[in-house]
Amino acid sequence: MAKITKANSVGEWLDQRLNTTKFNKVMMTEYWIPKDINFLWAMGVLLATTFTILIISGIFLLMYYKPDVNLAFDSVNYTIMQEVAYGWLFRHMHGVAASVVFLIIYIHMFTGIYYGSYKQGREMIWISGMLLFVTFSAEGFSGYMLPWGQMSYWAAMVITNLFGGVPFIGDALVVWIRGDFNVADATLTRFFMLHVFLLPIVIMLLIGFHFYTLRIPHVNNQTSEDIDYDAEAEKYLSGNKKESKVIPFWPIFISKDLAVLGIFLIFYFYLVFFHYNFAMDPVNFDPANNMSTPAHIYPEWYFLWSYEVLRGFFFDVGPLKAFDIGLAAFGFANVIFLLLPWLDRDTKILPAHKRPAFFVWFWILMADLIVLTIWGKLPPTGANAWVGFFAATLFILLFIFLPVVTKIDAKKRGE
Numbered sequence: 001m002a003k004i005t006k007a008n009s010v011g012e013w014l015d016q017r018l019n020t021t022k023f024n025k026v027m028m029t030e031y032w033i034p035k036d037i038n039f040l041w042a043m044g045v046l047l048a049t050t051f052t053i054l055i056i057s058g059i060f061l062l063m064y065y066k067p068d069v070n071l072a073f074d075s076v077n078y079t080i081m082q083e084v085a086y087g088w089l090f091r092h093m094h095g096v097a098a099s100v101v102f103l104i105i106y107i108h109m110f111t112g113i114y115y116g117s118y119k120q121g122r123e124m125i126w127i128s129g130m131l132l133f134v135t136f137s138a139e140g141f142s143g144y145m146l147p148w149g150q151m152s153y154w155a156a157m158v159i160t161n162l163f164g165g166v167p168f169i170g171d172a173l174v175v176w177i178r179g180d181f182n183v184a185d186a187t188l189t190r191f192f193m194l195h196v197f198l199l200p201i202v203i204m205l206l207i208g209f210h211f212y213t214l215r216i217p218h219v220n221n222q223t224s225e226d227i228d229y230d231a232e233a234e235k236y237l238s239g240n241k242k243e244s245k246v247i248p249f250w251p252i253f254i255s256k257d258l259a260v261l262g263i264f265l266i267f268y269f270y271l272v273f274f275h276y277n278f279a280m281d282p283v284n285f286d287p288a289n290n291m292s293t294p295a296h297i298y299p300e301w302y303f304l305w306s307y308e309v310l311r312g313f314f315f316d317v318g319p320l321k322a323f324d325i326g327l328a329a330f331g332f333a334n335v336i337f338l339l340l341p342w343l344d345r346d347t348k349i350l351p352a353h354k355r356p357a358f359f360v361w362f363w364i365l366m367a368d369l370i371v372l373t374i375w376g377k378l379p380p381t382g383a384n385a386w387v388g389f390f391a392a393t394l395f396i397l398l399f400i401f402l403p404v405v406t407k408i409d410a411k412k413r414g415e
């Protein structure tokens with residue numbers, strides 16, 4: 001057992017029992033971060049903060065929400081919004097955070113793609129991040145069902161129906177997921193369980209794992225330089241702070257993060273108080289009605305790009321049905337980002353502006369995702385259907401050709 005002596009302070013008492021000094025060094029004061037990074041590297045901390053806001057506001061909503069098809073709509077729209085003191089505030093904080101969290105996830109993801117932060121040693125960071133993306137998507141989808149409005153009901157109908165496309169077991173799978181032949185009370189209660197219990201726990205475990213995956217390879221930097229952390233840390237600790245390429249997480253780096261976080265929170269609360277409507281679909285203020293399908297069903301903005309890939313293939317090709325082609329394309333869109341570390345065949349880690357072919361690829365992908373997102377909300381008729389088709393096809397081609405594109409850059413450098 002450790003040597004226990006009379007402690008002169010609470011800190012010393014804890015240190016003897018928990019080795020807090022060492023813990024503090026490893027996690028904070030000697031956790032090294034590259035100097036050469038910009039505000040885009042604060043997105044991780046913004047995500048952790050937004051997730052905390054979601055948990056806290058969600059706990060308050062949970063005190064009054066009723067997971068029952070006869071009570072859910074009123075418990076949200078009357079009890080929480082009109083009767084409970086500040087219920088509206090917690091609902092708006094929750095709704096806006098749920099939307100904004102996806103905006104930051106996308107910025108975080110595409111920063112990683114731009115700087116090649118998924119490559120050579122950082123694959124596990126990327127994989128854990130993608131698992132977070134998938135669980136966050138399931139969390140967003142299950143939460144959208146809870147107010148039991150028209151969009152909640154019909155979005156659940158469309159998404160659960162997709163599982164019907166799985167060969168052989170499709171129909172049985174749909175019934176199993178719904179817990180009923182239709183989207184009904186059993187569906188609502190199980191999605192409620194997923195939303196408030198299982199998925200948040202998985203997300204918390206994954207965030208812990210994501211942080212752990214950063215320890216060995218460390219975060220990337222703006223020039224994607226392979227830094228010798230031991231040597232640079234020694235420089236810093238010996239007082240040569242100016243020359244060292246690294247800074248400690250605490251208190252130096254965190255102060256930069258907190259500055260970005262402060263600006264973000266101003267923006268976030270501005271949306272909560274003045275523009276919360278963007279996160280609330282007007283159709284969802286009508287109670288769920290299985291006898292009346294809304295004229296136009298679409299998901300929240302952050303799923304529109306993949307929804308449009310699903311809808312883009314609107315005609316049968318020979319024996320292949322449009323629904324099956326769309327479903328296969330949708331499956332492709334949802335797993336392909338996970339494979340990025342292996343599709344990128346460039347042997348070096350470099351930012352996109354130093355990889356000319358990849359740079360063009362990256363910006364075409366951005367433009368395509370924006371087109372898919374915009375057209376995902378429009379009715380899929382006439383010219384819209386064709387725009388969806390071409391944008392969805394381009395998305396797939398971009399990933400099929402990524403290995404070639406990334407090899408061109410390596411070849412041009414003479415590798």
Ligand code: HEM
Pocket residue numbers: 040041042043044045047048051105108109112115117118122125126127128129130132133207210214218219220221
């Ligand atoms: C709630 C979700 C998430 C949290 C809390 C989170 C947190 C963090 C933090 C704190 C960092 C270090 C600093 C930074 O670059 O911000 C980081 C890095 C990273 N994250 Fe996430 N992240 C999340 C989701 C994701 C997702 C969805 C992806 C995409 C697949 C991802 C991929 C990465 C990558 C590649 C890095 C390394 C960046 C670099 O080396 O430059 N993360 N994350």
